[in-house]
Amino acid sequence: MMKEYVYSICGMCTVRCPIQVEVVDGRVEYIQGNPHAAGIEGALCPRGAAGTALTYDKERPQGPMIRQGARGEGKWKSVSWDEALDYVAEKLTAIQKEYGRDSVLFSDRGGPFRDFYRAFLRGIGTSNYNNHDAACARNVQNAALSVFGFGRKGVAYDLKNAKHIVLQQRNIFEAINVAEVNNTLNAMAKGCKLSVIDIRANVPATKADNFYMIRPGTDYAFNLAVIHTLIEEELYDKKFVADWMDGFDQLKDFVAGYSPEWAERETGIKAEAIRDFCRQLAEAAPSVLWHPGWMTARYTDSFDMSRTIYLINSLLGSVGAKGGLPLMVKPGDVGAKGLKSFMNLYPKPEGRRADGVGWMEGRKHYDAGPGLVNLAYEAAESESPYPVKAYIVNRHDPLMAFPDKKDVLKMWENIELIVAATFTWSDTAWYADVVLPISPYLERDEIIMTKNGAKPAFQIRKRAVEPVYDTKAIWEIYAGLARRMGLKELAFDKIEDIWNFQLEGTGVTIADFDKKGIVTLASEPLLKPVKEGTFKTPSGKIQVIDAKLEADGLPSLKPYVSPERPPEGSFRITFGRCALHTQGHTVNNALLFERKPENVLWINTAKAAAMGIENDEYVTVTGNGYSAKIKAFVTDFVHPECVFMLHGFGHTLPVESRAIGKGAADNLLMPRGIRKYDKGGGAVAMQEHFITVSKG
Ligand SMILES: Nc1nc2c(c(=O)[nH]1)N[C@H]1C(S)=C(S)[C@@H](COP(=O)(O)OP(=O)(O)OC[C@H]3O[C@@H](n4cnc5c(=O)[nH]c(N)nc54)[C@H](O)[C@@H]3O)O[C@H]1N2
Ligand SMILES: Nc1nc2c(c(=O)[nH]1)N[C@H]1C(S)=C(S)[C@@H](COP(=O)(O)OP(=O)(O)OC[C@H]3O[C@@H](n4cnc5c(=O)[nH]c(N)nc54)[C@H](O)[C@@H]3O)O[C@H]1N2
Ligand code: SF4
Ligand SMILES: [Mo]
Secondary structure (H helix, E strand, O other): OOEEEEEEEOOOOOOOOEEEEEEEOOEEEEEEEOOOOOOOOOOOOHHHHOHHHHHOOOOOOOOOEEEOOOOOOOOEEEOOHHHHHHHHHHHHHHHHHHHOHHHEEEEEOOOOOOHHHHHHHHHHOOOOEEEOHHHOOHHHHHHHHHHHOOOHHHEOOOHHHOOEEEEEOOOOOOOOOHHHHHHHHHHHHOOOEEEEEEOEOOHHHHOOOEEEEOOOOOHHHHHHHHHHHHHHOOOOOHHHHHHHEEOHHHHHHHHOOOOHHHHHHHHOOOHHHHHHHHHHHHHHOOOEEEOOOOOOOOOOOHHHHHHHHHHHHHHOOOEOOOOOEOEOOOHHHHOOOOOOOOHHHOOOOOOOOOOOOOOOOOOOOOOOOOOOHHHHHHHHHHOOOOOOOEEEEEOOOHHHHOOOHHHHHHHOOOOOEEEEEEOOOOHHHHHOOEEEEEOOHHHOOOOOEEEOOOOOEEEOOOOOOOOOOOOEOHHHHHHHHHHHOOOHHHOOOOHHHHHHHHHOOOOOOHHHHOOOOEEEOOOOOOOOOOOOOOOOOOOOOEEOOOHHHHHOOOOOOOOOOOOOOOOOOEEEEEEEOOOOOOOOOOOOOHHHHHHOOOOEEEEEHHHHHHHOOOOOOEEEEEEOOEEEEEEEEEEOOEOOOEEEEEOOOOEOOOOOOOOEOOOOOHHHHOOOHHHOEOOOOOOEOOOOOEEEEEEO
16 A cells, blocks of 8 residues: 655635645545644645545546537537647637737636736737636725725735624635634634624624624625714724824715614614624724625625725724734745746736726726626627637636626627636536636646745645546646747646746745645744835825725715615525535535535525425525525524525536536526626626515
8 A cells, every 4th residue: 555645735615725635546535734734723624625526526527628519508529638729729829810819818716826827818918817706806806905005915814813803794614714714713712702794694603792684785884884983982093093094084074974873774783782893893903803805796885895894994903903904924025035927928918908997987996907807798798899709718617606697698609719627517618619627636736826924935736646537737738728829938848847937036946845835935924014105005095085996987985875675575685605515616526415415595484484485395486587496494594685595506517417406596596697796896796686485
């Protein structure tokens, strides 16, 4: 028996926890968290532990394929990698020749492993790099930019040292980041308070000191009343505000009318409870961490919710503070040299983005980095500002991640070539013209990543076992395309050459990763002080008024608009995650499916009783011409105006024998939902839809 341990990085979700993989005779036997990684302490979440079932799953694409029948028909021709890459490279070249370099659109799942293929995109000269984030955290990102002048990752979450953690629309124990879970639990063991503002009692709520069950869609009202109270009762950090906040007086005037009594009528949360909550926060300040939210593609004022959260943290002095939102530390801050970037091999493409981000009226204030892919689809549909004719979808399933699949497909009709690089089947891969199967993370090497944080580090994903099927690593796919499209600089044959390129000048070598899988760049954690130059705003301070936003015709302080109440007999649709699945792509994982094969519908007891619905019986949900059966979970602990379900179920692909037909698909219940978005943050507003529920 040959047993070895390989340090790598989990790939079951985009959190990417460091792992240690036990390999016996070339087979993965067991996976645990990397014991050397801070905050991980050997732990993993259930999905991370189920990685073996992905690797040894027969129901995933096993080799490159080119579509034969109509799109989505499921007729494929298996081809060699050479044939597949030749085909894609030739098509891309021809399309760029006919329609221009920018006619190639690309979207991915974001994250720290992008540098290599983003260099490829620069190399072929398209400015249309996008990510998935319009369906996830774009509102938070753009809110951070608007308030601090830097993105959401410009601050860290110091959960470990917090004295009061506030989770609003943030399900920290089920929408998991292992280090965050451990740090939160450890802080709570030391007396840290937990407050949860949610439309239902999620797992964090069951462990909370304060739980506020809020009327869906009224979070912005709650936050305005909090600001009102902090200012009225002088509970804010006067010195921090005087030193670092610009526009305090405007904020004070704006919230004057938004009293806790007013908020009570909107949110259903007692005015006195809001006041008491504010006093508790002030007591713990500045070690207060009000999480700005993550999956906030929910409402047309989610951007304003996140903005107010950042402003509340600022009022409490927790920005830059231990136990709050400390400033993110990067390699350069600790005197280390960062990784050498492939992207710097090529100039930034000169073209204007198809999604209009950065240059179009109303879209100049958005973060241009990954743009807004929802708006790129509009461009593809209208061929304005120019035609979009090829689309590479890399580790991304927009047909499930965006509402209303039929509508999204309509937006894609003019696209001549759709290429899906993926490791599982997905609605998008099934609909593509070419499927390029990526080796799952246990079978592939990845470019080295930087992990910013109190102690910045480099981390490495190394393949633990050889690919089980005819799949390739992401770098191999793009190096192969680069070679065929004349980009010699990226035509690498060996991962070691890529790693050495990245490490050049850093003083770190590949062998340095052998011992722990991680190379830490600082011996002690660093807490960066807030100082001149910290905030990248025109005033150099945290700004209440954002001139860029206003130049795009949007108010910095948006008057609150009360969300519609559901029409009689219907409910607002709400959704979220569970600990056992990642988005929609693990339902067919044999180990995870066994534990959670379908989603259920949370429905309020009084509402269910009125409809004669009993716990555990199947009901029908209907919306947007779609109906599905789903088991009712009848509970007092969900707001009566909404129903709640887990995202990612209701699969229809014949290649997923386990997942097919199980549960309901939330994304199909939102008519033309991709077209409704928050103008401030750019993310889609997925919870602004009503559905009906019927017995039987
Ligand atoms: N209705 C509704 N819509 C939602 C959500 C919701 O709750 N409800 N959630 C939203 C959120 S928060 C997000 S982030 C998006 C997520 O949706 P997406 O951004 O599409 O991301 P995933 O589902 O994680 O992954 C998409 C595809 O990438 C592949 N993949 C994932 N990870 C890897 C990897 O490491 N390697 C390779 N090779 N392939 C990989 C998977 O097999 C899958 O087919 O959906 C959003 N859309
Ligand atoms: N296990 C697991 N972990 C994951 C993921 C996964 O798929 N599975 N995905 C990862 C990704 S991509 C993301 S973006 C994060 C998402 O992390 P979160 O955003 O924390 O996750 P969710 O469960 O979607 O939503 C959080 C909470 O918002 C609540 N909510 C819904 N509507 C409202 C509302 O109107 N007001 C308030 N106050 N609350 C509301 C839901 O009930 C839920 O408890 O998780 C990451 N971690
Ligand atoms: S949170 Fe779980 S699935 Fe995600 S990377 Fe960490 S261990 Fe893997
Ligand atoms: Mo997400």
